[in-house]
Amino acid sequence: MVLKVSKKLLIKMTRCLFLLILLCSISVQASIKVAVASNFKTTLIEIAARYEKQTGQKILISSASTGILYHQIQQGAPFDLFLSADRERAELTEASDKGVTGSRFTYAQGQIAFWSPQDPEPVNADTLQNFRGRIAIANPKLAPYGLAAEQALKNLNLLEQFSYVQGANISQTYQFVDSGNVKAGFVAYSLLLEHQADHFFVIPTTYYQPILQQGVLLSGAIQRAEVTDFMAYLTSTAIQTLIRSKGYLTIKYVN
Amino acid sequence: MLKFDLKKSAQHKPLFHFKGEVELQGICAVFGDSGAGKTSFFRVLAGLDNSFCGSLAWQGKTWQDNSSFIKTEKRSIGMVFQEPRLFPHLDTLGNLKLATKKAANSLYSITELAALLDFEPLLNKKIQQLSGGQKQRIAIARAILTGPDLLLMDEPLSSLDQHSRQLLLPFFKKLSEKIPIIYITHSMQEVFYLSNKMILMNKGEIESIGSPQALFLNLDLSLAKHKHSGVMVNVQAVHWDDEFSVLHGLIDQQAILVAIKKPESLQDLLIKIESKDVILATKKLECSSLQNCLFVRVEQIEHLPTGSVLLTLNTGTQKILAKITIKSLNELQLQVSQNIFAYIKAMSISALDS
């Protein structure tokens, strides 16, 4: 008796569960799933909100480090669009069977700044020249902002002047300095603006290779037209102005 | 001299009160019912239980009073628990060696004890491979190896085989000539065989301290129910009769036959005379199979609640008990101070041989 009842119950529960999953997948199917590098997440949320208001199209945002997202996509993660923090991973994705050839585009160009929050004096090029000791940078091997910092330091002949603490990504590097464990560091200008920080000096872009944050359409995308629309929206003048206000440079060309 | 006045209460009711003093020489037995407090008494003596208040002193040294408490490890006592409690990660030898680590001077070496207690072949065995009796013998050896000033033994023989008992009883007696032993037991035979002094415990208190003979015959004590079954009597051995396989002996110069196994040497022995096996007569009986006849004087007559009567009979220096019906008492018209004959079947006498 008991067994029979529980069996019935089990069947009912299984049905409910199926229904639930079905419902979920229906609602998910209607939205665009974007995998975005962590540093661009807050900006993308704002853009997505605007887009949804204008078009009714839902954007589902997943964020992680570019490296992790890249691996996930290579392993078949069901994203429609990949917004990488660099150019390399976007290129690799485009070249693989997971990306759509020819769909790669630059959506933002990052800037780095030297940040020394505890400095009593205004921070400028001289501050950097005269700074001694340990500074925080993002790991140049992992993070494009770290690579840019390294290039800038090399071009300024300052690479040997400091010892380094490396963050795995640019937000961690920001934390190192923000928590007071390191006096100064090279961080993303966008992060400084986001947190309304001061005592920083934006490094002129001539000192490092452009940090191109590129996106690529993924071959798994079902509603390709909708995703392409959103990609176009990202590079539209209105949105580029918004992006620029967040501490990025305006894109002059798309390659 | 062991002097103690120790109390423990729970919710304002006294649980235990141990008060008394005893000169320790040889083996002092602690006797009493289960739950009388024997083991609790041991634990407080050993310092394993610090929840008692009061005072405790041994040989003039204070072990416990209101302001001080000497810990177990400083009391120089050897302890044999009811269970062997050998350390399971060591073999026999390892267990014994551990006991010598803090021993100042031990009476015996490990090898000597192994020979005396018959565990030489077990020295390199794992504890898990030993039988209960073997473990207990090793636990006893361990307690002795600590070179104690006082040995506490809590029913060390209760779970042992006959072989181990026969080995250990004489050994304890010999050992007690050098180290005083306090010995908890349930066995009347062990009490009479081993000890010259006994602490009687009843309901959490020390009821009496004295010689086992005196305590067992004292009708006012809680031992009454043990006494109903009989008492232990000393028999002086005279000669062994090979033809009939009986021992001829004397109780207060009166002849007695005891049916026992042939002893290796002729020595005095303890026998237990059950009170229900004693037949009383006012005249000598003729034409009966009864072999043992003792001429005794009635010392005390006690009416038992069960409707029977318990008589204490004096053989001269020792006493025996007889349990008869009121009907018999009335028909024989027995009275205190009367001299009568007490008959005991030779077969009903059990001896505690050693």
Add this chain to the structure above:
Amino acid sequence: MLTELDYSAIILTLKLAGLTTLILLIISPPLAWWLARSRLFFRPFIEALVALPLVLPPTVLGFYLLISFSPDNFIGGFWLRLTGDTLAFSFQGLLIASLIYSLPFVVQPLQSAFVNLDKDYLEVAATLGFNPIETFYRVVFPMMLPSFIIAGALGFAHTVGEFGVVLMIGGNIPGETQLLSIALFDHVETLQYQQAHLLSFGLLTFSMTLLVLIYGVLQKRQQSIIHA
């Protein structure tokens, strides 16, 4: 193949795990003993505190450590005045983090061993003339040796595998804070799969061997002693 940096990361990891294990094996037994025996009302709070790293994401611990290591705060400031160096991004900082992070892995096997330890044996030890300290090293330690080895091995293995916290407070300095797990992460992130495979497989084999040893040999041995 493995680079010089990889080897230095391996050596550094072994050094950190070894030191962590050693220190934990000194401080954990009294703590585990207290946890196993105490009836005080605040014992569960201490127990929970010790166990926290088991359930918290390493990021939480890393985050709080990063904050407390800051020279602006008490611990970091004290360390800076004492040594002239910051605690974050140093080997000492990692050591402190590892001690906290691996503590439950060492304390818990010991605690459960002490809970299972029959009080009778301690009484026997006292009658053999051993004071509590002698009882500990003459009886408890040899009797519970398999549990001590388990505790040490788990602490060691866990420190070797530590990642989240190190990522947050390490700063990836070669020879100082660049540990095996971080080197591994770098290789994976930079798509150097061959090195990643080598290091991963090494770590996997090491951990697997250790765990099989713990569950297959040591735990059985301890059980047979406890239930003798």
